[in-house]
Amino acid sequence: MKSEFTRILNKYSKINKEKSLPSISIDCVVFGFDTSSLKILLVRLKEKDEWALPGGYLWKNENLDDGAYRILEERTGAKEIYLNQFKTFGNVNRTKDFFDGHPDDLWQKQRFLSVGYYALTNFAKVEPKVDDLSDASEWKNVHELPNLMMDHEEIFNTALLELRKGLNYRPVGLNLLPEKFTMPELQRLYEIVLDKPLNRGNFYRKMTKYGILNKLKETRKGGAHKAPNLYTFNLEVYNEALENGFKEAW
Amino acid sequence: MKSEFTRILNKYSKINKEKSLPSISIDCVVFGFDTSSLKILLVRLKEKDEWALPGGYLWKNENLDDGAYRILEERTGAKEIYLNQFKTFGNVNRTKDFFDGHPDDLWQKQRFLSVGYYALTNFAKVEPKVDDLSDASEWKNVHELPNLMMDHEEIFNTALLELRKGLNYRPVGLNLLPEKFTMPELQRLYEIVLDKPLNRGNFYRKMTKYGILNKLKETRKGGAHKAPNLYTFNLEVYNEALENGFKEAW
DNA sequence: ACAAAAGTGTTACCCTTACACCCATGT
DNA sequence: ACATGGGTGTAAGGGTAACACTTTTGT
Known part of the structure; x- marks a missing residue:
């Protein structure tokens, strides 16, 4: 008996085989800010007890940066977000075992490198959205993160380090704070x-x-x-x- | 009449289809240092009048960083080199027109993202090597670079900026200078x-x-x-x- | 009156820059 | 002697950290 989750996986396997570049995925660490805490946007895959960074695949005819913006907009509805590519993750075993039990020709089961981007957003302007594959999309405090799938915790840690390092030579605040702020x-x-x-x-x-x-x-x-x-x-x-x-x- | 270059391209097209991940390439900006100048290692493709950064493809069972080290060693014979991933380049048109005239199923003609690494090496320890596809491999002064193919000039510029920025918080010199130095x-x-x-x-x-x-x-x-x-x-x-x-x- | 915000002052400390000086030493 | 290297001194300037004081103003 095929589960609903498997049915949807198969559907997107076909679509992405057509539309997306193989071997490449994009993962976004979406930082959100309000007056009291720093959070990141996480999604929960159906039938898995782990959370994931919002991510996606790059279209065959799409620039890498444009793909990151598109994926982010699909997940948050937000445009005009500050996005910064910070590292590409490419260990062989980074996705190991994740799709065990699924057939080997499932598109999502192949080996992927993931290009990491971090984004800075304002809670008020962001509407977390679930998609066919996820049953939850929530802001989580960076001090109380749940278990993350694959190497997403490492990706998050790297992003946070980069963000902090960036404060030394980059301004921060636009699109995080309201237009007028104190x-x-x-x-x-x-x-x-x-x-x-x-x-x-x-x-x-x-x-x-x-x-x-x-x-x-x-x-x-x-x-x-x-x-x-x-x-x-x-x-x-x-x-x-x-x-x-x-x-x-x- | 097939040229020698085309014959070799086809040979590697078959090999890489088997062995390498699609969509991904690795390009290395190899900085070399002697007592008077800063140079980078460039190769010239046969039958092209442009130079290129030494690069290659990532094996299907190989970690990204390991691939960069392997490619570098193939080109320079040098191990124990400082390597630093600095950016992934992914514009759609970055390889545009480069393999025009070749059949569309040529593996090398597909769209690639390129993961950029820069390396710091010592001239004395490096033996520039040509391979089947290149007829020259030379050190070129960074102030007198020839025309570079595709977006390799942008990749080089980004690497040099990163290298200089890195001097503010990273030591430099190991493997560049002799073991004992003044x-x-x-x-x-x-x-x-x-x-x-x-x-x-x-x-x-x-x-x-x-x-x-x-x-x-x-x-x-x-x-x-x-x-x-x-x-x-x-x-x-x-x-x-x-x-x-x-x-x-x- | 109270509490938060705004703006400024002060002091000490450290780092950087730019020079300059003195010493050591191989040819 | 001379040129290079080693090591230190110093004075000016700028940035930062930590603290404190004053003034303003909405409730």
């Missing part, structure tokens, strides 16, 4: 990614010196206390810094 | 990679502080002037720094 909110973002407290005054000066912020005349009304100043990112400087970095030393 | 030689290496002069006294202090050097009692005799001190790398500290970096900030 200085304490920006600082919270950094503290949550780095998982440690930062000094307020020094943070203020550092950000100001980078020149990526526009200070608005408005303040955020409605809070219990003094209305904080609102900022937006100076897109020109921000994007220039994204491309070329803040500093390089030597 | 401080001025080490400084020359940095100056050649960075393409700019460095202050001697400050360089001396910086290196000393990193703690990656063992100072030997010996000196290098035979020079025209004062015999300089010899150093070796402290492998424990060196390798630790390679893995975890010198500093991370924040």
Whole structure:
């Protein structure tokens, strides 16, 4: 008796044989941020008790980066997401045993290299979506991750390291924070990614010196206390810094 | 009339169809260093007027990193080379038109993603080798590169940027310099990679502080002037720094 | 009044840069 | 003597960390 899961696997086996490049998959570590925690988006495959990074295959006529954007949009509905390729994972045994019990000509059972991308998103703009093969798609706190399938834990760990290293020479915040945000909110973002407290005054000066912020005349009304100043990112400087970095030393 | 080149292409088309993963290639930017210049290893394909980075395909039962090491060894005879995966290149048109005129079922004509690695080697230990498909394998100065095929110039540029960025948090020199080397030689290496002069006294202090050097009692005799001190790398500290970096900030 | 936010000041420390000086030593 | 290498000194400047003080302002 074929299970529903197997039926769907077979369907996509046929489709992907037609449409996708063999040997290549794309996995995305989608970081999400709110005012209190750092989470990543995980999906649960039907009939498996493990979670997985959202991923997919690359179409035969599609640029690699475009494929990553497409897969992400399929999973989150979000566009204009910051995406960064960080490493390609290619151990022979990385998918070992995963499709045991399925026939060898199942497309998904072949050996894949996985190109890892990480994405930075805002919870509010993202609608986690299940697909035919998954029965759940949820945000999980990076400190309380469930068991991940294959080598997805290693992929996640590498992504988090890259993200933190990136804070030294890349700005962060666009598309994570609302368009207008306050200085304490920006600082919270950094503290949550780095998982440690930062000094307020020094943070203020550092950000100001980078020149990526526009200070608005408005303040955020409605809070219990003094209305904080609102900022937006100076897109020109921000994007220039994204491309070329803040500093390089030597 | 089939050319010799076509005959060989066809031979390898059959072999690789059997042996190698489809859609994936590996390209290596092999940096070589001597006392005066920075060069990379290039090969020239028979019957083409363009040069290429040495590369190859990944065997079906081979780890990605192992494949890169194997390809490098085939080309240079050198083992124990520092290899670093830096980016995967996957534009649809990156190999466009390259095998025009050849039949569509030629294995090499399919679309490939290329996983880029850069290697650091010592001229003296490397024996550039041609293979069936190439009629030349030469060191070329990075300031005087010939036309490169496909997107290999972009791959090279990215590698050089990564190499330079890496000097900020990774040690360099092992396997590039002879086992015993002098401080001025080490400084020359940095100056050649960075393409700019460095202050001697400050360089001396910086290196000393990193703690990656063992100072030997010996000196290098035979020079025209004062015999300089010899150093070796402290492998424990060196390798630790390679893995975890010198500093991370924040 | 209270509490959060904004902005600034201060101090100490470290690192970097750029020079400069002195010593050692092989030819 | 001379050229190179080794080692250290120093003064200026910039960045960071840690702390503290003041002012502003919404409830």
